Amino acid sequence: MTPLQRYIAEEIATDHADGLLSRREAMRRLALLGLGTAAATALIAACGDNKKPAPAGPPTTPTTTTTDSAPPPGMENAIQPAPITWDDGKMQGSWAAATEPRGAVLVIHENKGLNDWVRSVVGRLGGTGYSALGIDLLSAQGGTAAFKDPAEATAALGKTPPDQFVNDLRSGLDELARRAPGAKLAVVGFCFGGGLTWQLLAAGEPRLAVAVPFYGPLPDPHDFSGSKQAAVLAFYGAKDERVTSSKDAAAAALEQAGMVHQMVVEPAADHAFFNDTGPRYNGTAAADAWKQLQSWLEKYLA
Structure with missing residues (x-):
C-alpha cells in the first residue's frame, strides 16, 4: 500500500471506530480499496484499540456551538463556480473567477473527489477576491x-499512483496561472487533499507563494527545501490525534527549510472540522480557520 492508500484505509477504519460507519460498510469500502478480509479485520481492530477511552464519570451530552447552525464561513459572498476542462479535455475542474482577483488558489479535494462541498469552497474563495480552481x-x-458510489471514487483515488497526483496538480497550477495571469499562486487542500498539499511542497514546487494544508497527513520523506518560498499555514484538530501527531515533525521540516509557517490546532475540533456537510463539522473552528486563512492570504498572496 502507498502511504496515501494506507491513510485512506485508516480513515475508513477510524470512521467505523467512531460509529460513523457500520462494520459491514467499513469492510466493503476496505475491500474496494484492495484489502483482504484478514487485513481489513486487523486494521479495524487496531484503529479501535487506538481510540482513547472515554473519561470516567457520567456520560455527557455533546453541545452544539452557536456557529454550527450558522451558514458556513464565507458563504455570504460566495459566487457560483463553473465547470471547466483543460489539457485537451483530459483534466476537469471547477472555476470561480474573482471580480478583481488579488491572487489565485488551487483547491484540492478530500478523498471523496470534486463534490458540491468542494465547489462551495471554490465559490467562497472566489467571492472573497481570490480566483479559485477546484x-x-x-x-x-x-x-x-x-x-x-462515493466509496468507489475513494477507492479509485487510493489506487492512483502518487506521481500522477503531483503531475495533475502541476497541470492545475499551469491552468490557474493561465486564467489568472500575473497573480501569485496558492494551494489549499483538505484531508486527503491536505496530504497532497504537503506532497506538492515535498516535490519542490517553486511557483507557490502560499500553501494551506487542512489536517493533511505528512509524507515521508518531508524535505520542503524545494518549495521554501511558500508561506505555510497548517490546520489541525485537537481531537484528531491520528493526523495532529505529525504536527511537530511538519513544523521541524518547515523550520529546517527556512520557510514562513504557522501551525494552528483548533481546540475541541476533530478531523474534517471544516466540512459543513460532514458529521465532524465544528462551526466555531471552521469560522476561526476561515478568518485565519483570509488573513494569511491577505498577507502573503494579495
Missing part, C-alpha cells in the same frame, strides 16, 4: 461524477 483528481477516470 481540481478533479479523478479526471483520468472520467471525473468524480462518473462514480455513482
Whole structure:
C-alpha cells in the first residue's frame, strides 16, 4: 500500500471506530480499496484499540456551538463556480473567477473527489477576491461524477499512483496561472487533499507563494527545501490525534527549510472540522480557520 492508500484505509477504519460507519460498510469500502478480509479485520481492530477511552464519570451530552447552525464561513459572498476542462479535455475542474482577483488558489479535494462541498469552497474563495480552481483528481477516470458510489471514487483515488497526483496538480497550477495571469499562486487542500498539499511542497514546487494544508497527513520523506518560498499555514484538530501527531515533525521540516509557517490546532475540533456537510463539522473552528486563512492570504498572496 502507498502511504496515501494506507491513510485512506485508516480513515475508513477510524470512521467505523467512531460509529460513523457500520462494520459491514467499513469492510466493503476496505475491500474496494484492495484489502483482504484478514487485513481489513486487523486494521479495524487496531484503529479501535487506538481510540482513547472515554473519561470516567457520567456520560455527557455533546453541545452544539452557536456557529454550527450558522451558514458556513464565507458563504455570504460566495459566487457560483463553473465547470471547466483543460489539457485537451483530459483534466476537469471547477472555476470561480474573482471580480478583481488579488491572487489565485488551487483547491484540492478530500478523498471523496470534486463534490458540491468542494465547489462551495471554490465559490467562497472566489467571492472573497481570490480566483479559485477546484481540481478533479479523478479526471483520468472520467471525473468524480462518473462514480455513482462515493466509496468507489475513494477507492479509485487510493489506487492512483502518487506521481500522477503531483503531475495533475502541476497541470492545475499551469491552468490557474493561465486564467489568472500575473497573480501569485496558492494551494489549499483538505484531508486527503491536505496530504497532497504537503506532497506538492515535498516535490519542490517553486511557483507557490502560499500553501494551506487542512489536517493533511505528512509524507515521508518531508524535505520542503524545494518549495521554501511558500508561506505555510497548517490546520489541525485537537481531537484528531491520528493526523495532529505529525504536527511537530511538519513544523521541524518547515523550520529546517527556512520557510514562513504557522501551525494552528483548533481546540475541541476533530478531523474534517471544516466540512459543513460532514458529521465532524465544528462551526466555531471552521469560522476561526476561515478568518485565519483570509488573513494569511491577505498577507502573503494579495
